Amino acid sequence: MRIKASNLFLAVSSCLVYAKLLIPSLDRLMNLIKRLFTSVIAGTLLVSSSFNHVKASEREVRIYSGRHYNTDKQIYKQFAEETGIKIRLIEATGISLVERLKREGSNSKADVILLVDAARISNAAKSGLLQSYRSSKLDKNVPVEYRDPQARWYALTRRVRVMVANPKKVDINSIKDYSDLANPSLDGLVCVRKRSSPYNQSLVANQIVNKGEAQTKEWLKGMISNISQPFFPGDIGVIRAVAQGKCGVGIVNHYYVSRMLAGVNGRKDQRLAKKVKVLTPNPAHVNVSAGGIAKYAENKEEAIQLLEYLASPAGSSGLAGPTFEHPLVGFNKTDEVAQFGGFTPDSVTIDQLGANNKKAIQFMRKAGWD
Numbered sequence: 001m002r003i004k005a006s007n008l009f010l011a012v013s014s015c016l017v018y019a020k021l022l023i024p025s026l027d028r029l030m031n032l033i034k035r036l037f038t039s040v041i042a043g044t045l046l047v048s049s050s051f052n053h054v055k056a057s058e059r060e061v062r063i064y065s066g067r068h069y070n071t072d073k074q075i076y077k078q079f080a081e082e083t084g085i086k087i088r089l090i091e092a093t094g095i096s097l098v099e100r101l102k103r104e105g106s107n108s109k110a111d112v113i114l115l116v117d118a119a120r121i122s123n124a125a126k127s128g129l130l131q132s133y134r135s136s137k138l139d140k141n142v143p144v145e146y147r148d149p150q151a152r153w154y155a156l157t158r159r160v161r162v163m164v165a166n167p168k169k170v171d172i173n174s175i176k177d178y179s180d181l182a183n184p185s186l187d188g189l190v191c192v193r194k195r196s197s198p199y200n201q202s203l204v205a206n207q208i209v210n211k212g213e214a215q216t217k218e219w220l221k222g223m224i225s226n227i228s229q230p231f232f233p234g235d236i237g238v239i240r241a242v243a244q245g246k247c248g249v250g251i252v253n254h255y256y257v258s259r260m261l262a263g264v265n266g267r268k269d270q271r272l273a274k275k276v277k278v279l280t281p282n283p284a285h286v287n288v289s290a291g292g293i294a295k296y297a298e299n300k301e302e303a304i305q306l307l308e309y310l311a312s313p314a315g316s317s318g319l320a321g322p323t324f325e326h327p328l329v330g331f332n333k334t335d336e337v338a339q340f341g342g343f344t345p346d347s348v349t350i351d352q353l354g355a356n357n358k359k360a361i362q363f364m365r366k367a368g369w370d
Contacts, residue, residue, distance in 0.1 A: 060086040061302040064101065065114040066094035067289055071322035078318070079309050085302050094120045094198070101129045101294065110294040111303040114156070117198035119205070121290040122354020125152040130292035133300070137308040141316070142328060145349040146288055153292035155350060156310050157325040160254045160286055160343050161203050163279040164239055169248030177281045178207065181249060182222025189248035190226040191238045195361070195369045199235070199253055199287060204364055205356035206285040209348045213363075220367035231370050236265065243272035253287070254278065258324035258336035283346035287353070289325070 065072070068091055076087040092100070094115045101108055101124070113130060115121045124130055130152040138147070138154050146155035163181070165172045170189055174180065181190050193200055207216045229247050232238045238250035239257060259265060260273035291310060293303045309315045316327040326332050331342055 058086065059084060059299070059302050060088055061299050061306050062088040062109050062111045063090065063114060063306075064097045064110040064112070064294070065089060065091050066097050066116055066120070067091075067114050067319075068093075069323045072319060074322075075310065075315060075318045079306060079315075083305060083309075085305065087306075098124055098127070098129065102127065106296050108294060108296050109298070111297040111299045112291055112306055113294055114289065114291045116287075116289040118202050118287055118290075118350040118353035119198050119357040121153045121288075121292065122148075122351065123357065125150070125292065126354075129295055131295045131297070131300075133293055133304060135304055135308055138311055141308075141311045141313065145345075145347075146290075146328060147350075148292075149351055153290045154307060154311055155288035155290045155328060156307075156316055157289045157320040157323070158286050158328060158345075159199075159288070159325050160280060160284050161199060161206075161251060162254045162257075162284070162340070163249055163281070164242050164252055164257060164276040165249040165279055166242050166245055166247075166275065167277055169242075169245055172277050172279060175249060175279055178203065178251065178285070179211070179219050181226065181251070182219050184222070184226075186226045186249065188226065188228040190223060191229050191241045191247035191250035192223075192227065192231060192369070193235055193238055193251070194231040194233060195364045197235075200251070200369075201357055201360050201364070202287050202353045203251065203285055204360035205353045206346070206348050208356045208360060208363070209352050210346060213359075217363055217367070220363055220369065224367045224369055236260065236269070239276060240269070240272055243275040249279075254280070254337065254340060255324035257340075258332075258334070261336040262324070262334075278340045280340060280343050283344045285348070286343075286345040288350055289319075290350070 076089065079085065080087050094117065097113065097115070098120070101110060101113070113124060115124060125148060132151045134151055142154045147153065163175060163178070165175055170186065204216065204220070207219060211219070229241060232241065235252035235256040238252050239260060241247050242250050257273055257276065257278055260269040263270045291307050293300060297303050310319060311328065313327070313329065319325070320327045320332055321334065324332055324334060324337050331337070
C-alpha cells in the first residue's frame with residue numbers, strides 16, 4: 001500500500017510540475033496534494049506499526065490436559081481474565097497425551113502438561129517430556145510430598161483411594177484398612193477395577209512402600225482370591241456392584257461416590273450411592289493430579305504463571321471443589337465429600353509411587369489381577 005501511494009504521489013507531482021510551468025496558479029494546489037499524500041503514507045505506517053505491536057504483545061499458554069472436567073475451563077477463564085494470557089486447550093486421556101508428546105518431539109506446541117495419577121506424571125518426567133523449573137510460589141503452596149524432587153512437576157489436587165461397602169453384605173466395622181480385603185471372611189465379596197487402572201497400580205505401589213514386598217504379595221494373593229465378579233472397567237461400576245449386592249466391598253477413588261451422590265450421573269446412580277458406606281483407612285493412600293512444563297514449551301514464562309495460579313490456595317480449591325477432589329491443603333467442603341469425614345494421608349510421597357509403578361504391575365499380574 002505504501003509503494004502504491006508513493007508511486008501515485010510521484011506521478012501526480014510530475015504532472016503538476018509540468019502544469020506549473022504553464023499554470024503558475026497551480027503552485028498552491030501542488031503543495032496541498034503533497035501534504036495530503038504525506039499524511040496518507042504516515043497514516044499507513046502508523047496503522048501497520050500499531051498492528052504489529054498488538055500481535056507481539058499477545059500472550060498465550062497451550063495446555064495438554066488429561067483432566068476431563070468441564071469445570072476446569074472456568075478456572076482457565078478466570079486466569080485469562082486476570083492475566084490477559086490466552087488459554088489454548090487440548091484434552092485427551094493421559095496415555096494418549098504422553099504418546100502424542102513423544103511423537104511430536106521438538107515440534108510439540110505444548111507448554112503445560114496436566115495429568116492425573118502419580119505414575120503418569122512421574123513416568124512423563126522420566127521419559128524426558130517435562131523440564132525442570134523452580135518457583136518460590138509453587139514451593140510455598142505445594143507440600144514437599146506432592147512435588148517432584150527435581151522440580152519437573154507439582155501436584156494441583158488430591159484424591160483418596162477409599163473402600164465402599166454394603167452394610168447388608170459385610171460387617172463394615174471389621175474393614176478398616178486395604179489389607180482387610182484379604183480376610184477369608186470376605187470370600188466372593190470383593191470387587192475391584194482392572195489392573196490397567198493407574199489408581200490401583202498406585203495403590204499397590206503405596207503398599208509396597210508401606211508394608212514391604214513380601215507383605216504386599218500376601219495381601220494381593222488373599223484379596224484376589226476373594227474376588228468372584230469380573231474385574232470392572234471403572235470405579236463407578238464397582239460402586240454400582242457393591243450397592244446392588246453383587247459384591248460386598250470394593251476399592252474406588254472417593255470423588256466417584258460423591259459425584260453419584262450429587263446426581264451427576266442421574267437419579268438411579270444417586271440412589272445406589274446412598275446404599276454404600278465409604279470407609280477411609282487411617283492413614284490413607286492419597287494420589288494427585290499434577291502439572292509440569294513441557295520440555296519444548298515456547299511460552300515458559302506464561303506456563304509457570306499458570307501453574308502457580310492453579311496450585312495457589314484459590315486455584316487448587318477452584319479445581320477441586322466442583323470435581324469433588326480435595327485441594328492441596330485442607331478438605332473439599334461440599335456436602336457430598338464432607339460426609340465421609342476427614343482423612344490422614346500416609347507418609348508415602350508421590351515420587352515413591354511413580355518409582356514403584358512397574359514393580360506394582362508385576363506383582364498384580366502374578367497375583368492374577370487382570
